[in-house]
Amino acid sequence: MTLLRVSALSKHFGGLHAIEDVSFTIRSGTIHSIIGPNGAGKTTLLNLLTGIYRPSSGRIELAGQPIGDLPAHALAGRGLARTFQNLQVFTNMTALENVMVGRHRHLDQRLLPSLLRLPGFARAEAAAAERCAALLEFVGCGAYLGADASAMPYGALKRLEIARALAAEPMLLLLDEPAAGLNASETAELDAVIRKIAGQGITVALVEHDMKMVMGISDHVLVLDHGRKLAEGTPAEMCSHEAVIAAYLGTA
Amino acid sequence: MTGKRRLERHSGEAVLALVLLALPLLLPNAYAYDIAVNAGFNAMVCVGLNLLIGYAGQISLGHAAFFGLGAYASGILTTRYGWPPLAALVCGAAGVGLLSWLLARPVLRLRGHFLAMATLGIGIIISIALNTESWLTGGSDGLMVGDFSVLGRTLSGDRAWYAVVAVLLLVTVSMSRNLIDSPVGRALRALHGSEVAAEVAGIDTARCKVLVFVLSAVLASIVGSLFVHYAGMITPARAGFMRSIELVTMVVFGGMASTYGAVIGAAILTALPQLLTAFEDYETMIFGAIMVGTMIFMPRGLLVTLAGCRWLPRRPAP
Numbered sequence: 001m002t003l004l005r006v007s008a009l010s011k012h013f014g015g016l017h018a019i020e021d022v023s024f025t026i027r028s029g030t031i032h033s034i035i036g037p038n039g040a041g042k043t044t045l046l047n048l049l050t051g052i053y054r055p056s057s058g059r060i061e062l063a064g065q066p067i068g069d070l071p072a073h074a075l076a077g078r079g080l081a082r083t084f085q086n087l088q089v090f091t092n093m094t095a096l097e098n099v100m101v102g103r104h105r106h107l108d109q110r111l112l113p114s115l116l117r118l119p120g121f122a123r124a125e126a127a128a129a130e131r132c133a134a135l136l137e138f139v140g141c142g143a144y145l146g147a148d149a150s151a152m153p154y155g156a157l158k159r160l161e162i163a164r165a166l167a168a169e170p171m172l173l174l175l176d177e178p179a180a181g182l183n184a185s186e187t188a189e190l191d192a193v194i195r196k197i198a199g200q201g202i203t204v205a206l207v208e209h210d211m212k213m214v215m216g217i218s219d220h221v222l223v224l225d226h227g228r229k230l231a232e233g234t235p236a237e238m239c240s241h242e243a244v245i246a247a248y249l250g251t252a
Numbered sequence: 253m254t255g256k257r258r259l260e261r262h263s264g265e266a267v268l269a270l271v272l273l274a275l276p277l278l279l280p281n282a283y284a285y286d287i288a289v290n291a292g293f294n295a296m297v298c299v300g301l302n303l304l305i306g307y308a309g310q311i312s313l314g315h316a317a318f319f320g321l322g323a324y325a326s327g328i329l330t331t332r333y334g335w336p337p338l339a340a341l342v343c344g345a346a347g348v349g350l351l352s353w354l355l356a357r358p359v360l361r362l363r364g365h366f367l368a369m370a371t372l373g374i375g376i377i378i379s380i381a382l383n384t385e386s387w388l389t390g391g392s393d394g395l396m397v398g399d400f401s402v403l404g405r406t407l408s409g410d411r412a413w414y415a416v417v418a419v420l421l422l423v424t425v426s427m428s429r430n431l432i433d434s435p436v437g438r439a440l441r442a443l444h445g446s447e448v449a450a451e452v453a454g455i456d457t458a459r460c461k462v463l464v465f466v467l468s469a470v471l472a473s474i475v476g477s478l479f480v481h482y483a484g485m486i487t488p489a490r491a492g493f494m495r496s497i498e499l500v501t502m503v504v505f506g507g508m509a510s511t512y513g514a515v516i517g518a519a520i521l522t523a524l525p526q527l528l529t530a531f532e533d534y535e536t537m538i539f540g541a542i543m544v545g546t547m548i549f550m551p552r553g554l555l556v557t558l559a560g561c562r563w564l565p566r567r568p569a570p
Contacts, residue, residue, distance in 0.1 A: 050452055052448060052452075071456075072448070072452055073450075073451045073452075073453075073454055073455055073457065074454075075454075076453055076454025084448075088446040088449035090441065090442050090444075090445030091445055092445045092509065093441055093442070093445060097438055097441075100438055101439065101455070102453050104439060104453050108434075108435060109435050109439075111431075111463070111467075114434035114435070114436045125433075
């Protein structure tokens with residue numbers, strides 16, 4: 001079943017065509033990687049998918065519903081969650097509170113019960129805290145539960161963002177270079193976490209430079225270059241694709 | 253929640269309650285009571301302002317105007333139109349709520365200096381209006397206002413006012429802390445930390461900013477309404493720019509993103525000018541110096557700085 005359908009998507013910044021006529025689909029239950037050289041438009045594409053940028057033209061459909069014109073905050077409710085290449089952690093809060101922000105859309109946002117903290121409200125908060133603590137455990141950050149996010153190491157913050165995104169209970173999780181800046185053993189742990197997430201039936205879209213990870217983990221790979229779709233297919237097909245090799249290594 | 257966690261959650265309020273109960277033993281005369289009651293009024297406004305500045309990371313340099321509007325609404329409605337004080341208070345709060353809501357949407361689109369300038373401008377416009385519309389407000393002479401009464405009981409005397417303000421302060425602090433530790437409160441802190449990440453988490457950041465702006469303005473208005481009955485009069489200076497700066501200084505000095513910091517900042521900076529009456533002409537300069545000194549030497553405010561260097565137990569490192 002098709003979860004995400006992108007049709008003829010373009011984004012222009014003035015004269016710069018950051019994304020030009022890109023179409024692809026993501027089937028539910030798969031790990032779908034988006035790769036390409038620096039400046040290929042991968043992060044721009046993710047920003048378009050998550051409502052941070054508005055498309056210049058084209059269509060984005062999630063589970064059959066058009067989402068291209070929705071603001072970012074409305075997309076969490078549609079089942080979309082993401083992490084950021086350059087960390088966007090709430091450093092003024094604890095690790096657990098960060099994850100609980102991810103759960104925002106499932107929690108009681110009425111003002112009066114918040115001010116009075118009625119018993120039912122307090123119980124719901126405790127249940128949410130327990131659930132979010134389990135997510136921190138799941139991504140391997142259990143030790144940082146009550147720690148200030150500002151005091152956590154880089155690798156842990158990367159996984160904290162994943163836990164925060166998972167707290168929204170998304171259908172589609174978009175990860176923007178989760179392995180960037182991680183060492184080999186941290187990358188291996190991350191690899192395992194992503195597989196576990198996919199194992200729970202959450203569709204994963206992965207933007208990543210670590211080719212070893214991409215080729216090992218992906219069901220499907222989309223290659224971008226200069227804002228255009230260069231190729232797509234299975235990891236094995238991409239490894240032997242002439243245009244892909246040329247884009248990465250240059251032509252002789 | 254376990255009993256221990258509940259105790260932890262409310263330990264701050266318990267300490268504040270004990271301090272408020274013990275304080276009358278240390279207050280020698282009516283003058284000292286007056287300072288304490290005024291500190292309580294300021295503390296309540298600062299707790300609200302801190303939600304906006306400290307937690308949500310927005311700025312308002314016009315909050316005294318909302319305080320002033322509440323005070324004038326109560327003063328005008330009770331003296332000129334014979335309204336009961338409580339009805340006037342509610343009407344003033346509703347009016348300020350509506351006004352701040354109308355202002356919030358366009359104003360909170362701005363960031364940093366622009367937001368500061370816009371709120372500053374709004375504050376100045378309101379205080380000018382209070383000054384010039386003397387047929388209604390009494391102009392620069394101010395407005396004399398009677399006692400606060402509800403259901404035939406009149407609130408008067410230092411001790412009675414102290415008791416009422418102490419209870420209201422405790423309620424305000426408690427509600428503020430409840431809010432901070434709720435999904436809405438986390439949303440406010442999140443949009444301060446990273447607006448884009450907050451949006452992606454499903455938080456309508458524009459709506460959250462409007463909510464906290466209106467909430468803090470309405471609280472200032474309610475406190476203004478009570479103050480006007482306590483003081484017996486109100487002048488436009490109370491709604492003016494310098495008062496707004498004083499309020500922000502109290503929040504910054506006590507500690508941003510700390511409810512108790514706001515209370516302590518308000519208490520110290522309300523009492524200080526009274527203790528330094530010899531320097532009355534330099535009050536504005538002293539506030540300015542405190543603001544600058546705080547920003548340079550303890551940017552996280554008095555409470556957090558003290559907590560960071562000793563006595564208070566620190567969060568254990570993982």
